[in-house]
Amino acid sequence: MLLRVISLACCLLIFSAGYAQQPPNAQQPPASAGQGAIKVSVNEVVVPVTVTDDKGRFVSNLEQKDFHIFDEGREQSIEYFTRERNQPVVVGFLLDLSNDSRTNWKNWEQAAEELVLQMLPDQENAIEKKKFGGYLIGFSDEAHVLVDTTSDPQPILERLRKLKPGGGSALYDAIYEACTDRKLIQGEPVEPRRVIIVIGDGNDNHSSKTLDQVIEMAQRNLVTIYGLSTLYSGFTNDGSDALERLAQETGGRVEYPLANPYKDISGYLSQPRDEGNYAIQPGTGGYAAAVSSAIFGAVAAVVGEVTTQYILRYIPDVPPEDSAKQFRNIVVKVNLPAVKVRARRGYYPFGVN
Numbered sequence: 001m002l003l004r005v006i007s008l009a010c011c012l013l014i015f016s017a018g019y020a021q022q023p024p025n026a027q028q029p030p031a032s033a034g035q036g037a038i039k040v041s042v043n044e045v046v047v048p049v050t051v052t053d054d055k056g057r058f059v060s061n062l063e064q065k066d067f068h069i070f071d072e073g074r075e076q077s078i079e080y081f082t083r084e085r086n087q088p089v090v091v092g093f094l095l096d097l098s099n100d101s102r103t104n105w106k107n108w109e110q111a112a113e114e115l116v117l118q119m120l121p122d123q124e125n126a127i128e129k130k131k132f133g134g135y136l137i138g139f140s141d142e143a144h145v146l147v148d149t150t151s152d153p154q155p156i157l158e159r160l161r162k163l164k165p166g167g168g169s170a171l172y173d174a175i176y177e178a179c180t181d182r183k184l185i186q187g188e189p190v191e192p193r194r195v196i197i198v199i200g201d202g203n204d205n206h207s208s209k210t211l212d213q214v215i216e217m218a219q220r221n222l223v224t225i226y227g228l229s230t231l232y233s234g235f236t237n238d239g240s241d242a243l244e245r246l247a248q249e250t251g252g253r254v255e256y257p258l259a260n261p262y263k264d265i266s267g268y269l270s271q272p273r274d275e276g277n278y279a280i281q282p283g284t285g286g287y288a289a290a291v292s293s294a295i296f297g298a299v300a301a302v303v304g305e306v307t308t309q310y311i312l313r314y315i316p317d318v319p320p321e322d323s324a325k326q327f328r329n330i331v332v333k334v335n336l337p338a339v340k341v342r343a344r345r346g347y348y349p350f351g352v353n
Contacts, residue, residue, distance in 0.1 A: 046193055048309040049332050050342040058308050070331040071316050080313035088131035088192035090185050091119045092178040096200025097140040098169040111295050112160050118303040120153040131192050133185045140167030141206050143174035149183040172207035175214040179221045189222040201231045202239025211242050215249050220348040226302050227254035251344035255298035
């Protein structure tokens with residue numbers, strides 16, 4: 001009996017010693033769908049950075065020495081830097097299936113298909129293909145993962161072609177779903193990194209989650225959010241501000257293809273009409289072509305940014321007195337005048353419980 005007690009005590013001591021040696025910020029193992037939140041305990045921060053000039057053009061010839069990154073005001077040492085195109089990503093395609101998307105639905109469906117084809121290219125190298133992934137979430141009254149994470153674009157394309165809009169909008173729940181209930185690709189969120197592209201107007205009237213909750217969830221999971229707004233010129237809603245905030249807080253941006261789809265057409269604003277100041281008569285083939293062209297131009301802009309970003313990674317140099325701090329602010333600076341730098345505003349050093 002005494003021998004059994006001694007043996008049990010030794011086992012407990014060995015277990016305790018092994019547990020104590022685990023680093024507090026160790027990367028969490030991949031979770032599978034349905035297991036709750038995707039946990040990310042950050043010991044390496046990934047910061048995608050976009051640099052544009054005063055005319056909005058990408059600045060793509062910078063070197064690591066041109067960048068400075070500050071974590072809570074403290075400059076960090078950049079451990080990894082790249083400006084190579086087509087860095088591995090896993091992309092969530094979040095499609096608004098509410099009644100608000102009925103107008104021009106075919107254009108939005110085709111825009112989503114084009115995004116899938118551009119972001120999930122056919123890879124000849126099977127190993128490289130595994131570094132790219134995408135998944136489809138549709139949201140109306142509820143949000144659902146329609147196609148789980150895959151490196152094959154075909155299942156997503158086939159599902160897209162069967163969708164029909166109708167109902168309300170649960171955008172926030174869709175973003176939460178993207179961060180909590182899908183399969184992971186090995187290496188996330190470092191390589192591949194995580195991107196969400198929302199096709200919708202940003203309006204939400206059916207979610208159980210709040211805007212603040214999903215922003216925190218996205219920041220905790222090192223997700224960058226982009227928006228392809230379906231909102232028409234002259235119209236506004238509360239969703240516009242929400243979509244902008246989701247993008248700004250995570251380092252992305254929003255494209256507004258319908259804000260002025262015919263601005264480059266000769267005669268715009270010089271041919272006033274009773275139904276509006278259109279250069280092309282609504283309902284005509286020319287008007288439809290202008291709208292379609294604007295939407296696909298916005299798709300190209302989003303894809304272009306995601307695939308041309310600078311990627312910086314660093315291991316936070318955090319003073320002991322700050323170790324318990326939750327959200328940590330990031331500032332990225334570039335040694336160039338008259339440029340705009342866009343990057344995530346911060347991160348959470350510990351994953352969701």
